[in-house]
Amino acid sequence: MKVLVPVKRVIDYNVKARVKADQTGVDLANVKMSMNPFCEIAVEEAVRLKEKGVATEVVIVSIGPAQAQETIRTALAMGGDRGILITSDADLEPLAVAKLLKAVVAEEQPGLVLMGKQAIDGDNNAVGQMLSALLDWPQATFASAVEIAGSTAKVTREVDGGLQTLDVDLPAVITADLRLNEPRYASLPNIMKAKKKEIAQKTVADYGVDVAPRLTVVKVTEPAKRSAGIKVESAADLVSKLTTAGVL
Amino acid sequence: MAVLVIADNDNAHLRDGTNKTVTAALKLSGDVDVLVLGKGAQAVADAAAKIAGVRKVLLAESDALGHGIAEAQADAVLALAGGYDAILVPATAGGKNFAPRIAAKLDVAPISDIVEVVSADTFVRPIYAGNALETVQSSDAKKVITVRPTAFAAAGEGGSAAVESVSGADAAKTRFVSEEMVKSDRPELAAAKIVVSGGRAMGSAEEFQAVIEPLADKLGAAVGASRAAVDAGYAPNDYQVGQTGKVVAPALYIAVGISGAIQHLAGMKDSKVIVAINKDADAPIFQVADYGLVADYKSAVPDLMSALTAAGK
Ligand SMILES: Cc1cc2nc3c(=O)[nH]c(=O)nc-3n(C[C@H](O)[C@H](O)[C@H](O)COP(=O)(O)OP(=O)(O)OC[C@H]3O[C@@H](n4cnc5c(N)ncnc54)[C@H](O)[C@@H]3O)c2cc1C
Ligand SMILES: Cc1cc2nc3c(=O)[nH]c(=O)nc-3n(C[C@H](O)[C@H](O)[C@H](O)COP(=O)(O)OP(=O)(O)OC[C@H]3O[C@@H](n4cnc5c(N)ncnc54)[C@H](O)[C@@H]3O)c2cc1C
Numbered sequence: 001m002k003v004l005v006p007v008k009r010v011i012d013y014n015v016k017a018r019v020k021a022d023q024t025g026v027d028l029a030n031v032k033m034s035m036n037p038f039c040e041i042a043v044e045e046a047v048r049l050k051e052k053g054v055a056t057e058v059v060i061v062s063i064g065p066a067q068a069q070e071t072i073r074t075a076l077a078m079g080g081d082r083g084i085l086i087t088s089d090a091d092l093e094p095l096a097v098a099k100l101l102k103a104v105v106a107e108e109q110p111g112l113v114l115m116g117k118q119a120i121d122g123d124n125n126a127v128g129q130m131l132s133a134l135l136d137w138p139q140a141t142f143a144s145a146v147e148i149a150g151s152t153a154k155v156t157r158e159v160d161g162g163l164q165t166l167d168v169d170l171p172a173v174i175t176a177d178l179r180l181n182e183p184r185y186a187s188l189p190n191i192m193k194a195k196k197k198e199i200a201q202k203t204v205a206d207y208g209v210d211v212a213p214r215l216t217v218v219k220v221t222e223p224a225k226r227s228a229g230i231k232v233e234s235a236a237d238l239v240s241k242l243t244t245a246g247v248l
Numbered sequence: 249m250a251v252l253v254i255a256d257n258d259n260a261h262l263r264d265g266t267n268k269t270v271t272a273a274l275k276l277s278g279d280v281d282v283l284v285l286g287k288g289a290q291a292v293a294d295a296a297a298k299i300a301g302v303r304k305v306l307l308a309e310s311d312a313l314g315h316g317i318a319e320a321q322a323d324a325v326l327a328l329a330g331g332y333d334a335i336l337v338p339a340t341a342g343g344k345n346f347a348p349r350i351a352a353k354l355d356v357a358p359i360s361d362i363v364e365v366v367s368a369d370t371f372v373r374p375i376y377a378g379n380a381l382e383t384v385q386s387s388d389a390k391k392v393i394t395v396r397p398t399a400f401a402a403a404g405e406g407g408s409a410a411v412e413s414v415s416g417a418d419a420a421k422t423r424f425v426s427e428e429m430v431k432s433d434r435p436e437l438a439a440a441k442i443v444v445s446g447g448r449a450m451g452s453a454e455e456f457q458a459v460i461e462p463l464a465d466k467l468g469a470a471v472g473a474s475r476a477a478v479d480a481g482y483a484p485n486d487y488q489v490g491q492t493g494k495v496v497a498p499a500l501y502i503a504v505g506i507s508g509a510i511q512h513l514a515g516m517k518d519s520k521v522i523v524a525i526n527k528d529a530d531a532p533i534f535q536v537a538d539y540g541l542v543a544d545y546k547s548a549v550p551d552l553m554s555a556l557t558a559a560g561k
Contacts, residue, residue: 016510017376026380038492094348095357118492123375124360125344129318130352138421139318141345144485154425158485159316160341161258162429166317169421178492179479214357218370218383226517229538231529235551238523239559241539247442247500247521248467248561 001111001148001170003046003055005080006101007039007062009071010121017121023219026121035071038116040078041176044183045146046114047079054148055112057081061104063088063097069199076194077186083199086207094122096211098130103207105135110171112153117142117175128175138168142177249333249368250279254325254347255296256338256397259286259314262295264439265338267402269395273336274301274403275365281306283328283414285321287314293411300406310416315424316342322349323417329354329390339394339495340438347394356388363399377491377514397438398497398518430484432471437487440470442500443519445489448476449505449526449545456482459549460504466556472496472516474506490515504545508533525549 011017012032020027035043049055060075061084062068072083086100105113118125132139140146140155144163147154148170156165158177168174186194204211232238242248251273256265266282273280282296283306293307306328312320325335325346335350337343339361351358363381364372370385371393437443444467446460456477464471473483475490489496491514501519506512508524508531516522517536524537527544534540541548 011376013511017379019380026376093357095352095355098352120491121376123377123491124348124358126348126351126358126360129345129348130358133322133349133352138419139345139349140422141318142341158341159345159427160486162427162484162486164316164427165425167423167425172421178475179485214388215359215384215386218385220375221381221383223374223378223381226522226536228535229522229540231534231540231542234555235541235548236555236558238539238541238552239555239561242500242521242523243559245521245538248556248559 001055002057002059002108003049004059004061004105004108004110004113005039005042005046005075006113006115006127007043007060007071007075008036008116008119009033009062009064009068010036010119013037013120019220019222023221025217025220033067035074036116036119038118038176040183041178041180042114042116043075043078043080044181045176048181049148050079059084059108059110061086061101063092063100072199073194074186076197077191078184079190082197084202085199086202086204088204092211093213093215094124094126094130095214096209097127098134099209099211100204100207101127101131102134103209112170113173115173115175117177128173132173135173138172140166140168140172141175143174144177144179146174146180249277250281250331251277251334251336252325252328252332253280253282254335254337254343255282255284255292256340256343257284257286257289257292259289260291262292263436264402265340265397266296267299268397268400269336269338270299270301270403271400272362272365272395276334276368279303283308283325285313285324287311297409297411298405298407300404302407302409305409305411306414307411308414308416310418312419312424313416316345317419317422317424318346318349319419319422320417321346322353325350326353327415327417332390334391334393337394339396343394347392351392354390354392356390356392357386359384359386359391359393361394361396363396377510378517379510396495398495430486434464435468435470437470437472438494438496440496440498442467442469443472443496443498444469444502444504445472445474445506446477446483446504447474447506448480450477450482453482459545463502463549463553466553466561474512503533504549506533507531508536
């Protein structure tokens with residue numbers, strides 16, 4: 001079974017995003033960029049499926065600027081087999097990303113799409129569900145455990161109130177939550193090997209899908225700042241302050 | 249224009265996120281209907297009918313809907329979508345699971361996690377873990393929106409809408425196997441007035457239960473946790489507060505042994521009053537805390553319990 005893993009290049013999770021003074025967006029110039037953490041978890045899971053002999057090939061795809069090539073290389077160093085880079089100058093909305101991924105699925109015919117539940121920049125938590133809907137494939141989002149048995153996947157999901165386990169027929173779309181696994185660090189030899197792995201170069205135009213934006217960003221602003229309060233000396237002091245504040 | 253709100257419920261109870269989403273819906277239109285998806289959920293529909301400002305309640309039931317299977321939920325909504333200009337879903341894990349499917353099927357851009365309705369087509373939503381607020385204007389004729397409940401006041405009671413049954417839906421390729429729900433008599437985390445959260449400092453599940461839970465119970469509070477505490481197995485996943493967990497905005501949030509990573513702050517920085525107990529005076533949590541207590545929780549929490557008792561709590 002071939003597994004397709006879409007990965008996104010985003011601001012590193014340790015970097016605090018700063019809003020541009022002209023309110024047109026977030027300042028990404030000279031900011032450290034990395035693979036979206038949830039995508040890393042998806043890559044790790046796909047590589048583990050390959051190591052278990054369940055997956056035969058792990059194909060990494062990213063849609064983004066030319067530098068998204070580095071993100072694909074990182075995934076290849078973790079154990080992905082080959083990559084597809086679809087360059088786009090414009091920021092694409094989840095609907096456009098899902099349509100492009102649907103076109104990639106049509107070409108690649110994977111038995112499973114494993115992806116992140118959410119990108120930490122857009123925070124949409126949408127692309128996986130949308131891809132699954134466009135393909136009419138079942139979905140299992142927010143996965144904390146995945147077990148493939150024949151033509152079904154048993155997926156444990158993090159839901160409101162606890163955990164839920166579903167059986168979905170393959171092919172399916174599964175999105176990774178934080179506790180699915182702990183991604184490995186690529187070893188130096190694997191980083192070297194990844195440099196030789198193939199990355200197909202495509203552009204959005206190659207797929208002939210409508211990626212016109214439906215949303216216009218009117219502005220991007222900074223949220224109201226919360227200022228640090230005071231330090232209290234003791235628990236008794238704290239209780240009296242909270243009583244005065246009327247929150248107890 | 250007419251708006252359809254999808255109720256947040258567990259087949260037995262209507263959750264408060266529904267009332268808050270109705271408030272957002274009423275900013276768009278006076279014609280607001282509520283759709284309850286579930287199984288054996290008549291009581292939920294009856295409760296939704298009492299929300300002030302609701303025109304009509306629709307109830308769709310099936311096994312798959314009772315288990316919150318996204319494919320069925322999306323299909324049930326799509327069957328009704330023709331009659332509405334906007335579909336609003338509470339941005340809970342359950343809502344985020346099916347709302348984007350509806351948008352994809354309708355070929356519209358979903359608008360996720362809104363915190364403000366600016367006008368009928370313009371909304372504000374947090375991005376980058378809440379470090380930026382994006383105002384977006386949608387050109388789609390029909391809108392599919394998830395609503396961050398903590399950003400809106402709950403619509404009150406006083407309505408008496410009619411309840412109507414509509415057809416349910418099933419999922420052919422997805423089957424429910426089992427669930428493991430956290431049982432608790434405490435208030436629901438997302439709606440609680442007070443939240444007590446514990447972090448990695450607890451060191452074990454036993455310690456978490458011995459320290460955080462009694463404090464929460466004394467205050468009638470819900471229990472939350474940092475990702476580190478959940479990852480380490482000190483607390484169940486459902487307790488995680490943050491960018492990728494639950495967003496809470498209680499009147500009082502007490503963080504015990506939590507450092508205050510941006511991902512955690514994203515889930516609680518809109519709380520009215522924040523208290524931090526941490527032994528490291530430089531922990532970032534103190535930058536957002538109204539009241540900080542620099543102390544070892546091992547002595548500070550028992551002291552706090554006694555001080556609360558002394559104050560008659
Ligand atoms: C008006 C507008 C302005 C924007 N401005 C910016 C901006 O300034 N900076 C910026 O970085 N983005 C910008 N975007 C893009 C936007 O924030 C999201 O990146 C995009 O809509 C996808 O949503 P998401 O990343 O939140 O997806 P999610 O649904 O949260 O992502 C879930 C998963 O989908 C997959 N995925 C998502 N995107 C890709 C991709 N490109 N390639 C491969 N897999 C992917 C990954 O597996 C990911 O884990 C803008 C979008 C719009 C509509
Ligand atoms: C993609 C992604 C998503 C994430 N999503 C979330 C999320 O939704 N929610 C979330 O919480 N995190 C999230 N995180 C993790 C986040 O970055 C932090 O790692 C996490 O919040 C740290 O948890 P903590 O504060 O409990 O642990 P630590 O950072 O280890 O802090 C422990 C604190 O306890 C204090 N302490 C230790 N001993 C004592 C004592 N005896 N008495 C008093 N204080 C003591 C220490 O001084 C320290 O400040 C995410 C990370 C990533 C990469």
